[in-house]
Amino acid sequence: MKVLVTVKEVAEVGDDFAIEGTGIAESDLEYDLNEWDDYAVEAGVQLAEADVADEVVAVTIGPERSEETIRMALAKGADRAVRVWDDALTEEFLDVAGKVSLLEAVVAEEEPDLVLSGVQAADDSFGATGVALADRIGFEHAAVVNDLEVAADAGVANVHRELEGGVEELTEVDLPAVLTVQTGLNEPRYASLRGIRQAQRKEIAAKELSDLGLSAEEVASALTLTEMYEPESESDAEMIEGDAGEAAGRLAEVLREKGVGA
């Protein structure tokens, strides 16, 4: 069985940052592997260690800089990686549909039995790529998976899904499938030193649009990023301190002031 794990390098900002046009100043950004994807990588590697998966391939969409991040996925145990980028992608905002087109082409080439994707990315938080990909490629899918068991022979994945209100759904998904992975599914490992060493010898195949048989028009975004701004806060949050008694007293006072419960 082959597992394809989608990973994304996400930008993180500290408390202070400057907005430049529709973006954030490059010097204020730090890049890291998307937290959700770290769990997806771990899930893939665990399947390989349990001999359920024969190969774990990591795929990312990003410029050359993002190889640092995808190399970490290799150090943690993915067998090889595919990085998709093209000069045509640098100018425009890449929306979910565009990403799905790129990933669809990679899926066509790799023919995985299982695609693992983080529930969402920590930067733009669309939370849509995995499910939209499943829809496009006609795979079964389950979103927000927090427990996973794959019975490869039977061709099914038994998953627990986290629903609103603390409800969990237990369900069976036929393979091939796309699962979006929630944090807490497992405990992502640290990269081992040998893993880091081995990562140097693993392949990161760079693919451009033409390699995937795509044109710039086919991945053009329907969305345009028009403005970046910090939302103004309309009210201040009050942090209630003190022990439970004091805190409860103050909370009751606030609620009374606001007219709650009269």
Place this chain on the structure above:
Amino acid sequence: MVERDTVNLTDQQQLVRDAIRDICADFDAAYWREKDAQGEYPQEFVDALADGGWFGALLPEEHGGAGMGTDEVVVMLEEIAASGGGFSAAQAVHGAIYNSVPLVKYGSEELKADLLPEVARGETSIQAFGLTEPNAGSDSTSIQTSAELDGDEYVVNGQKIWISRVDASDYLVLMARTTPREEVEKRTRGLSMLLVDLEDAYEQGGLEIEKIDKTASNFVHSYELFFEDLRVPAENLIGEEGRGFYQMLDGLNEERLAIAAECVGLGEAAIEAGVSYANDREVFGGPIGANQAIQHPLAEAHAHVQAAKGMVYGAASDADDDADAKAVGARANMAKYLAAEAAFDAADAAVQTHGGFGVAREYDVERYFREARLTRLVPITQQLALNYIGENVLGLPRSY
């Protein structure tokens, strides 16, 4: 956060940095503060590194190691120190990486096959190196601990002092005289390197240890060692009898660069703490960092720390390919000298920035300061590093 990624790293160095940052993120300032206050070895942290195979960094791949070099180890140790663990956190694991090096270079095939894979897997530790003696500090060839061959065993007698991590180690690499100083042509001859199985030594009653009460690097314990007729199998000789001193020198420059990197990391931790406090602390209606009396010492120390870092990394990337040991030695000693001075200035500025809180444990800078003071003493004093530069780099007459 103060930007400290000021050096271009290779892909492998980047991975080492990111992986170590991942591990260190689970051991916060409170962890190190508590370990320092309790004087308790950071076993959980050491185990996390051991599990990841980090103590096999310098071991060849055929023995299960990672086959990496000085340029990766400097990143690892700098990151550990800079994470808030300081010089002590790096020192807690430093020996685990470096004490196996003579074994790799000079050990018999049997010793290597037995031990190195276990060291690489983190199951066996060679954390302690026994050189210093009460009557022979920096003058290493004056050591008096003797090892006499009796049948197929060496019999060891003597005393060692300031031997670190004996409590955290399975083996001790011991330097002893196998030929008395008066019987050798050169004082650097007649010394040998022996691998001592510590559990066996205690069981024999041939070794007693006593912990030294000290005030810096509290969670990395140092000991006095007393050997009395300790019997060590002859096959535990590392390398050649009588060549121990030369074997010890081989690799010392690379290790010194690693120590310099630990100093850099400590300096960076101190600068981070100082800058963060200078931004947050408000007195007379504004952050104290607005005052140049606060800014300048931090800025000056930061410049020195980053300059030292540049030198450490430059020398580290050349160290393993550079055949000229003297050139590596020159850069290693200069880098260590500068890094220790810079770390001290950084810690001092951080303490001063904190005002009275500078001595409060909860702000950590007093710990950094104690450690920074130590970096000017170990593994050799700053004065000895200057002696080296004077004599070996500048070609001035030997003064001692």
